[in-house]
Amino acid sequence: MTLEQAVTSTATMSAARKAMAERPISVTEVFTIGIGPSSSHTVGPMRAALAFAEAAVKRGKVRAVACDVYGSLALTGRGHATDTAIILGLAGNTPESLDPDAAPAMLAQIRGEDKLPLAGGRKVTFREADHLRFRMGEFLPGHPNAVRFEAHYEGGETWMATYFSIGGGAILREGETAQRVNIRLPHPFESAADLLRLGEATGLSIGDMLLENELAWRSREETESFLDSVRAAMLGCIERGCQSVGVLPGGLKVKRRASDIQRSLTARGPRIDPSAVFEWVSLWALAVNEENAAGSRVVTAPTNGAAGVLPAVLKYYEVFTSAPTPAGSRLLLATASAIGILYKKRASISAAEMGCQGEVGVACSMAAGGLVAALGGSNRQIENAAEIGMEHNLGLTCDPIGGLVQIPCIERNTMGAIKAINAAYLALHGDGQHVVSLDAVIETMRQTGEDMRSQYKETSLGGLAVNVVEC
Numbered sequence: 463m464t465l466e467q468a469v470t471s472t473a474t475m476s477a478a479r480k481a482m483a484e485r486p487i488s489v490t491e492v493f494t495i496g497i498g499p500s501s502s503h504t505v506g507p508m509r510a511a512l513a514f515a516e517a518a519v520k521r522g523k524v525r526a527v528a529c530d531v532y533g534s535l536a537l538t539g540r541g542h543a544t545d546t547a548i549i550l551g552l553a554g555n556t557p558e559s560l561d562p563d564a565a566p567a568m569l570a571q572i573r574g575e576d577k578l579p580l581a582g583g584r585k586v587t588f589r590e591a592d593h594l595r596f597r598m599g600e601f602l603p604g605h606p607n608a609v610r611f612e613a614h615y616e617g618g619e620t621w622m623a624t625y626f627s628i629g630g631g632a633i634l635r636e637g638e639t640a641q642r643v644n645i646r647l648p649h650p651f652e653s654a655a656d657l658l659r660l661g662e663a664t665g666l667s668i669g670d671m672l673l674e675n676e677l678a679w680r681s682r683e684e685t686e687s688f689l690d691s692v693r694a695a696m697l698g699c700i701e702r703g704c705q706s707v708g709v710l711p712g713g714l715k716v717k718r719r720a721s722d723i724q725r726s727l728t729a730r731g732p733r734i735d736p737s738a739v740f741e742w743v744s745l746w747a748l749a750v751n752e753e754n755a756a757g758s759r760v761v762t763a764p765t766n767g768a769a770g771v772l773p774a775v776l777k778y779y780e781v782f783t784s785a786p787t788p789a790g791s792r793l794l795l796a797t798a799s800a801i802g803i804l805y806k807k808r809a810s811i812s813a814a815e816m817g818c819q820g821e822v823g824v825a826c827s828m829a830a831g832g833l834v835a836a837l838g839g840s841n842r843q844i845e846n847a848a849e850i851g852m853e854h855n856l857g858l859t860c861d862p863i864g865g866l867v868q869i870p871c872i873e874r875n876t877m878g879a880i881k882a883i884n885a886a887y888l889a890l891h892g893d894g895q896h897v898v899s900l901d902a903v904i905e906t907m908r909q910t911g912e913d914m915r916s917q918y919k920e921t922s923l924g925g926l927a928v929n930v931v932e933c
Contacts, residue, residue, distance in 0.1 A: 486645045487806055488679050489672065489799040493692045494631050494762045496557030498754035499867035501766040502607050502812055502920075503535055503542030504557070506627025510609055511551025513633065514623050515581035518613035521621055524580055526587035526614045527552060529594060533606035534814035535627065536596040537921040541712060541865025543757060545594055548609065554582025557631065562757050602626075604636055606814035606919065629812030629820070630764045647675045654804060654845050654900035661841040668844055669796035669835050672803075689792045695761050696750070696773035702758065703749025710755045712866040718756075720749035739782055743883065744876035747774035751872040764802045764811045767818070767860075767867050768825035770875030772798060775829040775882050779836050790836040798832030801848045804900070809908035813860040813920040816911030818871075822878040823855030823907065827900075829882035834889055842894025849900040850885035856903070857910055859918035861925030870926060 496505040511529070518524050529552075535544050546569055550560060553572060572578045577585040587593075602608040605626035613621045624636040649660050649671040657668050664671070676685040704724045710716045723745045727738070747770035754760045754769050763772040776794060780786045805811055805824045813821050830851035831844045839847070855878070863869045917924030 487803045492799040492802045498757045500542040501631040501762045502627045503544045504547040505631035506633050508547040508551035510625035510633045511548045514611040515552045519581050523616045524586050524613050525616050529611045531596045532608040533601040534920045535607045538865030553578045631762050645678050668800050669793040672796045672800040689795045699750050700746045703753040716868045718752050743774050743778050746777050747875040747879040751875045755868045765821045768821040771825035771878040772829045774879035794832035794836040797835035798828035801828045801831045808904045817914050817919050818860040819855050819858040822874050826878040826882045827851035830885035833886040843889045845900045846896050847886045847889035849903045852903045860920040861927040865922045
């Protein structure tokens with residue numbers, strides 16, 4: 463499939479979307495802790511490479527491995543560190559456990575020896591120049607983010623497997639349904655309308671229904687502990703980003719700004735003027751996405767490219783609202799997760815399918831609904847806020863300059879965070895009654911993403927990516 467043929471259609475995307483829509487999704491899939499700069503281009507390919515490596519080792523004695531990278535992964539993969547992610551995944555690393563500071567030495571050894579420890583075990587031949595092939599302009603029919611792996615065995619046979627990186631770090635092997643047949647949720651939902659109906663029937667908030675659904679996987683205490691760990695990772699990322707200085711990698715020579723901005727805001731002292739709140743919120747989002755662009759550890763929320771929106775809104779709740787509580791922070795994240803699940807089921811959070819409306823737009827929608835919940839809003843106000851958050855991100859394209867998650871991605875997170883807070887208060891000033899439903903806006907986002915030309919969906923072949931000369 464060529465680039466011209468890759469104008470995304472419902473049929474092209476049906477396999478990945480159908481697999482996502484037909485199974486229960488846990489909060490642990492919406493929020494994952496991994497490394498930057500991209501959930502679909504870095505986290506997903508690393509997971510796919512490890513899954514392939516482990517499966518290949520079980521089949522016999524491997525002599526060499528190779529892979530072909532297609533679609534958006536090929537076109538912007540080097541800027542998104544897809545190449546290094548695949549190598550590290552084949553070598554047995556996971557996004558959750560990899561130490562970003564240790565990665566350069568691992569890669570240097572593999573490249574120097576032309577061998578890698580497959581799945582962390584026996585070394586096999588891998589010459590990057592020959593065995594990691596970027597198929598520029600070629601798309602596979604299952605999803606725009608595809609990697610096809612080959613294992614060559616001592617006996618001469620070859621085994622191949624194809625994986626799709628479907629957004630937020632999630633992967634799907636070609637031919638798999640990914641359906642969990644044994645999971646039964648107490649409050650199953652497929653739409654925002656379902657959530658509102660269930661809320662009226664049970665008297666529960668959207669966040670509490672999400673938490674009760676998680677009992678199908680683990681105890682309430684374990685889920686709350688997980689949410690606390692997500693919160694800690696988000697706030698820790700803000701702190702690291704506010705302390706780090708220098709120039710981001712990749713060649714654009716983008717200077718980190720968060721540290722200077724924090725110093726300037728702190729120097730003002732305790733005086734609060736009307737601009738201070740959104741300046742601090744913008745700083746927090748900026749700090750996270752500078753960390754992401756540097757390949758550091760971030761929370762996928764729901765993607766890495768949009769990882770700054772929710773942490774900034776969460777910190778806004780804890781710093782600037784009148785009575786924040788730990789329970790309120792958990793409710794914010796749980797409610798945001800329920801909204802994210804709707805997008806994963808009914809559309810997509812992959813920029814390669816939806817453009818940036820599927821990343822920053824979805825994060826804005828999630829954060830808006832979550833903030834309303836933490837501030838005591840009703841389910842209808844939550845749904846209204848989430849709708850507003852997406853409505854004003856419809857059509858947002860993904861056209862990163864140089865294929866890097868830097869321009870316009872970093873600043874775009876600051877815009878998403880401010881919009882989310884604005885949407886939350888607009889909804890709180892109403893009674894939950896509104897014209898456009900969240901389900902309608904999700905469907906509109908899906909249709910808009912399918913109508914969007916491929917060069918505006920994480921290929922760096924249109925928009926800012928071609929109209930701004932790289933530095």
